[in-house]
Structure formats: C-alpha cells, structure tokens
Amino acid sequence: MKTNEQTDTCVELNQLRFDNAFVRELPADPESINRVRQVPGACFSRVEPTAVSQPQTIACALEVAEKLNLSEPACENDQFAQVFSGNELLPNMAPFAMCYGGHQFGNWAGQLGDGRAINLGEVLNQQGERWILQLKGAGRTPYSRQGDGLAVLRSSVREFLCSEAMYHLGVPTTRALSLVSTGDKVPRDMFYDGHPKLEPGAWSAGWHHRFCVSAVFRSMPGVKSMTSSSSWSTTAFASTFPTSVPPRKRFTGSGFTRSVALPRS
Numbered sequence: 001m002k003t004n005e006q007t008d009t010c011v012e013l014n015q016l017r018f019d020n021a022f023v024r025e026l027p028a029d030p031e032s033i034n035r036v037r038q039v040p041g042a043c044f045s046r047v048e049p050t051a052v053s054q055p056q057t058i059a060c061a062l063e064v065a066e067k068l069n070l071s072e073p074a075c076e077n078d079q080f081a082q083v084f085s086g087n088e089l090l091p092n093m094a095p096f097a098m099c100y101g102g103h104q105f106g107n108w109a110g111q112l113g114d115g116r117a118i119n120l121g122e123v124l125n126q127q128g129e130r131w132i133l134q135l136k137g138a139g140r141t142p143y144s145r146q147g148d149g150l151a152v153l154r155s156s157v158r159e160f161l162c163s164e165a166m167y168h169l170g171v172p173t174t175r176a177l178s179l180v181s182t183g184d185k186v187p188r189d190m191f192y193d194g195h196p197k198l199e200p201g202a203w204s205a206g207w208h209h210r211f212c213v214s215a216v217f218r219s220m221p222g223v224k225s226m227t228s229s230s231s232w233s234t235t236a237f238a239s240t241f242p243t244s245v246p247p248r249k250r251f252t253g254s255g256f257t258r259s260v261a262l263p264r265s
Contacts, residue, residue, distance in 0.1 A: 009126050010071035013079055018092040018121040019130070029099070029142065035144050038111055044096040049086025049118050050139025050149070052201070054183025057081045062162060064177045064207050069125050084178045084205045086118070086138045093121040097141035113143025116151065117206075133177070134206040140204075151185045156202040163206070174208040 013263040022044065029045035039045055060075040074080060082088040089095065097114035104112075118141065136159060137151020151159075156179055163176040185198035225253075 009069050010074075011069045011126075012071065013083055013090060016068065016090060017124045018090070018094070019124050020092070020094040020121050020224060021130075022119075022122065023096055028096075031142075035142065036140070036141065038142055039099050039113070039142050042099055044098050045113075045142045046095065047097050047118055047139075047141045048089070048095050049135055049150070051087055052085050052182035052184055052203075054181075054240055055081040055085030055087060056181050056183065057084070058181055058202065059160060059179040061160075061176055061178070065173045067125065067129070067175075068123055068131060068177075068180075068207070080178070081180050084119075084135065085182060085203060086135055095114045095120050097143055099143065105106070111143065114141055115144040115147055116141075116149040132208055134208070135203050136206055137203045137226075148186070150201055152186050152199040153181060153202040154199070156204045160204045163204075172205045177205040177207040179204050181201050209252055227252045 008094040023046070026043040027041060029039045029042040031039075031073050034045075034047045057076070057080055060080070062072060062075065065072075079088065083090060086095075095118050097118055099111065099114065101109070101111050101112045101113075103109060116137050117138075118135050118138040120135060123131045123133060125131065137156060138149065140147070140149035160179045163174055166173045167175055180203050182201035182203065184201045187196045187200050188199040189196040190199075
C-alpha cells in the first residue's frame, strides 16, 4: 500500500521528465533513414519503434513503475500500452539504437549494436535518479543485420520474469517495467528445423540506470575515432561515477576502458 507521501509524488506518463544526455553529448549517425548498414564514427542512430496494430498491456511491475514515480492508474490505461508498444512517443522522448562492436564465438565480429532494442529516453525521477527506458523487440534498426528486430510472446515473457527474478535474487541486472502484446504475428522457426510458424508478437520494456557498454570503445579503433572515444569516455565516467571527477575531465586509453566498463545485461 502506498503512503500519502508516495501518492503525492505520483505522476502521469505525460509528466515524466526526460533529459537525454546520451544523444545530446555523443556523436550521432548522420543518416536518418532506418536501414541496415555500417555506421562509422557514431555512437547511436536515431530510430523509432515499429508501429503495431493492437497493443495490450499483459503485465506491469508496479514496484518498478514507482521508481519512475508513475501512478498505478497511469500503468493501467490505454496510453501506457500505446507508449510501451512504441506507438506513441511522449514529449521529449528521443529514441535511438546504440552502436557498438565486439567478439562473437571467439572472433572479432565488427559492428554489432542494438539490433532489436530501442532506447526511448533517459528519465529523471523526483529523487534525481536517472533511468533509461528501453523497448526490446521494437523493430529493425541499422544494427539488425539479417534479423527483423521483433520479439514474440514466449521470449518476452521469459525476459520479463527472469529480469525480475534475478533482481530479487540479488543479481545486478536490468529491471522489467512492462510486457505488452502487439496484436501482430511474427514468423519464428522455434526448433530451427526449417518450418517457421507465426507466433503472437510482444515487447518488453526494460528499465535501468544509464549503462556503460565497453563495446562502444571497441567499435572506434584508430586515430580518426579518438574524438568519439574521448567523448564517450567522458560521458561514461560522468554517468557511472558522477561525483568522482570534474565532468569535463577527459579519460582515454585501454586502462580506463577496463576500469569503468560495466557489463550490459
């Protein structure tokens, strides 16, 4: 049960306060067309979620919503389903997909990036905490490669339940805010036997502190990318350790990367 103080601080969706430092401080993909491609010298691409036909909220973690100061009625109305299906963008949302690189199966895979995740924006709650809202399975991005960027109900249920279970078991991880069905069908070859079937689509909304992806550094090799790497170093350090150093002091080099890069869950 909420206390009177908690009730007084609750807000509606349109009252969420966004401060999108990531897209404000770091270099963006200059191309606005959402197509699969290489994105050199940028930390992110601006993309919007794929529209869906009939979004419906299946589940909402009210404990997580309270961290955003969202009221319970705000999580139960139709607008909640529209926003967290990606059909509606709130004022000052700035959706983007992150660019990064890394190894897969023991080999350097080059550019990877958010192939099925779209960050909606950074929310500042009334306690001054910064949280990122992210849709998982929200459609194609420049980093989707051969995938469709979508998610189905069974995988989204698993992601929603496991995120909350890991958190309550004491394992640091992202939290799950919501699970929304899309009303659309998505082809999936569940058994990898060459017989795909249509499955109900659904998206989960993740919620987490602003994260630092070490693979962003690794996607910027060479002198030409030193400006991007330095900017990302400054931004990463300031967001991960906001009280440790003056915000404009720059940190570069592999030692820094190893010391502050946090695993992304």
